[in-house]
Amino acid sequence: MKGDGVLHRLFVSFFPINGKDDFMNINQVQENNSTWKHKIALFIISQNLSLFGSSVVSFAIIWYITLQTSSGTWVMLFTIFSLLPQVLISLWAGVWADRYNRKHLIMLADGFIALATLGLVIAFLAGYQSMELLLVISAVRSIGAGIQTPAIVAMYPQIVPVEKLTRVQGINQTLNSVLMLLSPAVGGIVLGSLGITWAFMLDVITASLAIIALGFMHVEKVVRSEEVTGVLTELRQGITYTLNHKLLKRTLIIFGVSFVLITPAAVLTPLLVERSFGSDVWRLTANEIVWTVGTLIGGAFVSLRGEFRDKIFTVAVCLVAFGITFALLGIAKNFTIYLLIMGAAGFFMPIIATAQTVLIQENVEAAMMGRVFSLVQIVTGTAMPVAILFFGPLADIISIGLILLVTGILLALTGVLYQITSKRAGISY
Template sequence: MNLNIVQDHSQLWKKIALFLISQNISLFGSSVVSFSIIWYITLQTSSGKWVMLFTICSLLPQVLISLWGGVWADRYNRKYLIMLADGFIALATLGLAIAFWAGYQRMELILAVSLIRSIGAGIQTPAASALYPQIVPMDKLTKVQGINQTLNSVLMLLSPAVGGIMLGSLGIFWAFMLDVISASLAIAVLSFIRIEKVVRSAEIAPVFTELRQGIDYVLNHKLLKRVLLCFGVSFFLITPAAVLTPLLVERSFGNDVWRLTAHEIVWTVGSMIGGVFISLQGDFKDKIRTVAICLVGFGVTFALLGIAANFSIYLLIMGIAGFFMPIMATAQTVLIQENVENAMMGRVFSLIQIVTGSSMPIAILFFGPLADIVSIGSILLVSGVLLAVVGVWYQMTNKRAGLN
C-alpha cells in the first residue's frame, strides 16, 4: 500500500515537472524571438512608429481572441489546445524564417506573423492557466506556482542575453529557428503527459452563450468581481513603473547602457528571490491579505523610486519591488484556481487576460504623454500612493465580505 502511494506521488510530480518544463521551454523561445524582433526593428528603422505597430500586433490580437480561447479551454482537452496553439505559432515563425532566409525581409511580414503569434498566445494562455488545477493538488498549487515563477524569472534574465547573441552573431533567422525548435520540444514534452478532458455537467452551448455564461459567472461571484477589479486598477497603476522607469534612469542618472542593464537585472533577480521564497513557503493561508501586502509593498517601493536621488539606492528599491511580483501573481492566481469550478476555469482566466492585457496599453496612452509634461518621479510617487490605497481597499472590502 505504501509503495503504491509512493509510486502515485512520484507519477504526480513527474507529470507536474513535465508540464512546467514544457511551458517554460515554450516561454523561453517566445521571449528570445520577441526581444530579437524588437531590437531588429529598432536597429533597422530607428522608428517609434514601427515599434508601436509591433507592440499593438503582439498584444491586441491576444486580448481579443482570449475570450474565445477561454471557451475552448473549457470545451476541449486543454493539453491538445496548448499543443495546437504552440504548433500554430511555430509554423507561423517557421514561415517567417524561410521568408527571411530567401531574402524577403519586410517589416510588414514581421507585423503579420507577430499578429498570428499573438492569436496563438491568446488561445494557449487561458488553457495553460486552467490546466494547473487539473494536474496539481490544491494544497500544492502555491508551491508549484512559486517554482514556475522562479523559472519564469530565470528565463527572463537569460532571454535578452540570448536574443542579443543570436541577433548580433548569427542573425535574426536563427532567432526565429530557436523559437521553432523550442516550440517543437515543448509539444514533444507535453505529449508524454496524460490529461483528460474536463467533465462538464452542462451541455455544450453556442460559443457566444458560453461567453456570456463566463461573464455572468464572474460578475455574480463576490470574490471574482473584486479580483477582476483589483487586476484592472493595479495593472493600470503598475504601468508607470513597468514602462517609464528606463526613461527615468536615463533622465535622472545618465544614459549609460550599464545603468539600463542593471535596472533590468535587479528587478529580475528580485523576482527570482520572490519565486524561491514562495517555493520554500509552500502556501499562504490568507491569500487576499498576501495580495494586499504586495500591493502596498509595490506602492511604497514605486513611490520611493520616484524620489530616489542615488542610483545604488534606486537599484536596491527596484530589487525589493521585484520581490513582490511573483508573490502577488502566485497568490492571486492560486486564489482564483481554488475558488473557480474546473468547467469555468478557462473562461475566467480569459477574462483576467483581457483585463490585464488591456489595462497596460490604456495606461501608457495616458502616462506616456504625461511623462513629457510632468516628471516621471512625480508620476511614480502618485501612482505608488494610489497603488498602496488599492491594497488597503482590497483587504478591507474582502474582509468585510468574509472572504480570504
C-alpha cells in the same frame, strides 16, 4: 516587467468528444493520480521551453526593428500587434479551454506558431525581410498567446493537488525569472553573431521540444455539468458566472485598478533612468537585471514557503509594498539606491502573481476555469495599453518621478482598501 506572446489558432475538428471516457472529475484526477509530480514536471518543462524560445524571439524582433528603423512609430506598431490580438481573442479562448482538451489546445498553439515562424525563416532566407511581415507574425504570436494562456493556467489545478498549487507556482515563477535573465543575453548573442533568422529557428526548436515533452503527459478533459452549447452562449455563461461570484468580481476590479497604477513603473522607468541618471546602456541593462533578480528571489521564496493561508491579505500586502517601492523609485536620487529599490519591488511580483492565481484556481469550478482566466487576461491585457495612452504623454509634461510617487501612493491605498472591503464583505481565502 515584460509581457510575452505565445502561440496560435484552433482547429475544432481536432477535439472530438468521445463520450464518457474522455471526461474525468478534477478531484478524482487529484486523488487517484499518484504520478502528478511526473505530469507537472513535464508540463513546467514544456511551457518554460516554449517561453524561452518566445522570449528570445520577442527580444530579437524588437531589437531588430529598433536597429533597422530607429523609429518610435515602428516600436509602437510592434507593441500594438503583439498585445491587441491577444486581448481580442481571449474571450473565445476561454470557452475553447473549457470545451476541449487543454493539452491538445496548448500543443496545437505551439505547433501552429512553430510552422508560422518556420515560414518566416524561409522568407528571410529568401531575401524577403519585410517589417510588415514581422508585424504579421507578431500578431499571430499574440493570437496564440490569447488562445494558449487560459488553457495553461486552467490546467494547473487539473494536474496538481490543491494544497500543492502555491509551491508549484512558486517553482514555475522561479524558472520564469531565470529564463527572463537568460533570454535577453541569448537573444543579443544570436542576433549579433548569427542573425535574426537563427533566433527564429531557436523558437521553432524550443516549440518542437515543448510539444514532444507535453506529448508524454496524459491529461483527460474536465467534466462539465452543463451541456455544450454555442460559443457565444458559453461566453455569456462565463461572464455571468464571474460577475455573480463576489470574490471573482472583486479580484477583477483589483486586477484592473492595480495594473493601471503599475503601468508607469512597468513602462516609464527606463525613461526615468535615462532622464535622471544618464543614458548609458549599462544603466538601462542594470534596471532590467535587478528587477529580474528580485523576481527570481521572490519565486524561490514562494516555492520554499509552499503556501499562503490568507491569500487576500498576501495580495493586499504586496500591493502596499509595490506602492511604497514605486513611490520611492520616484524620489530616489542615487542610482545605487534606485537599483536596490527596484530589486526589492521585483521580489514581490512572484508572490502576488502566485497568490492571485492560486486564489482563483482554488475557488473556480474546473469547467469554468478557462473562461474566468480569459476574463483576467482581457482585464490585464487591456489595462496597461489604455493606461500608457494617458501616462505616456503625461510623462512629457510633468516629471516621471512625480507620476511614480502619486501612482505608488494610490497603489498602496488600493491594497489597503482591498483588505478592508474584503473583510467587510466576509471574504476570506
